Amino acid sequence: MHPLPPPSVIGPMSADDFAVALGLKERSQKDYPMATPRHEAERRYIVISYLSHNLQVDQVQQDIVWARFCALYLPATVRLFLDPPVSEREDPIMAPDFHLNNAYLAVLNGLQMSPYLSKYLRSTKPVAADGKRLAQVVAERLVTYAPTWDHGALHPPPNWPDDYFKGLIEGAVQVLTTILASFSKEKDQTLIISSATRDGLSHWLLIWSKRYKNDSLGSMVTGIMVIISGMKHRNITSMRKHLKNWDSCALPGCKATEKLRACGDAKQYDIVARSTSVRTGALHMPHTSRCVFRQSIRMDGTCTSTSHLD
Template structure:
């Protein structure tokens, strides 16, 4: 039997400390990115280029390069997945400035694109190889999580059809229902359930309100020791 490595409590606390520092440093990097490129990233996501170079990719990755799938799995979408928890993202969605206007239709576009891939992805989650199933479950979960985050910032709108059209909701809800049941207590299932709650209207909004309230200091820079309140998009510290 191979000897097991004994992890002392002090070592464990040190590792947690280093991990926390790494997370904080990463948030600084993401915040700098948002300060400089968030509007441009969202604009590009809403107006995607045509994918071309997937010649050496795996078969399912080449499928993801098709126009419909690529719209939900691309570099710009992934960047928003990474920065969606930052105050910069929240402030952009709440901003009334012209440069943030595209963000007002972000939920609708994300929902439309998820709806387009829901049927083929659902089939692959059930019938494809184990690796592909995990791949598409993760992709759908990430897409749903980003959509849920965006929807959270529009929780004050009682008519959810102004955020996601009724047509798209009707097309997406059957898949969200299936995923919430099939993947109960898993990431995709939890995300699907949150989206169902949002689409149901204000009656079940308490959880979304808690998430929305978790964003503090909306109107100031979140960088430590920085109290700038204006032109946050220009800050690159």
């Protein structure tokens, strides 16, 4: 597969581009002509390349892509993560890892700061029911793969990147941290992760918290330990507010963090239509002098009624 042209040539990868890569929609003429993945390892490679590509564009453009993706494809993405497809072409050595280390987890990592994710996880609507299983499944699979991944992190196989297995641990821990932060106010944490899974997970969290205490992984692990123990911590409360974007203004470029007011009307995001040759992602937003919660903006990227949770 050829590398992607830079964003200055093709713009950001769109929500639909990610959906095509995940197999959630058929490719149309306006979607990027990436080769159809033949197996899950290749699918993950494509998604990772899309994520890396979009990190090169400004945050506003990234927010638009994820807002639209979440509104249209988040429930389906979660379903695929919970029950990932495995083709007959999978590498028998790597295939088991793809129950956790897959394209769907990579996308969840990419969109984790979208306030729509927290809204989805906390929603009581039937379309969001799978979100209630997400923490348990991620934790179960992490406990299953932890012995292999931990050994690989300590003893990298020949010809493998030294940080490969540590990266696998980080990816799962990062998503789990985000999910658990959204449920941090739940009084009975066994409703989120069962006692048996929590006990198995705690064993590995303790090991990683000590080994990586001066690393970002150590900080995330400690955060999970605080949440599943039922302890209250100001950093977890702050994280929860940040995930919901309660601490920032929705107006692009506005740095206000105080006296924010929820807006009753969704502000208009208008994404310029792309041609088949040049794709743009220019953002237009009506002038407003009032700061509003980003959470109050309808999270579908186009301000239409396509949101699953509106």
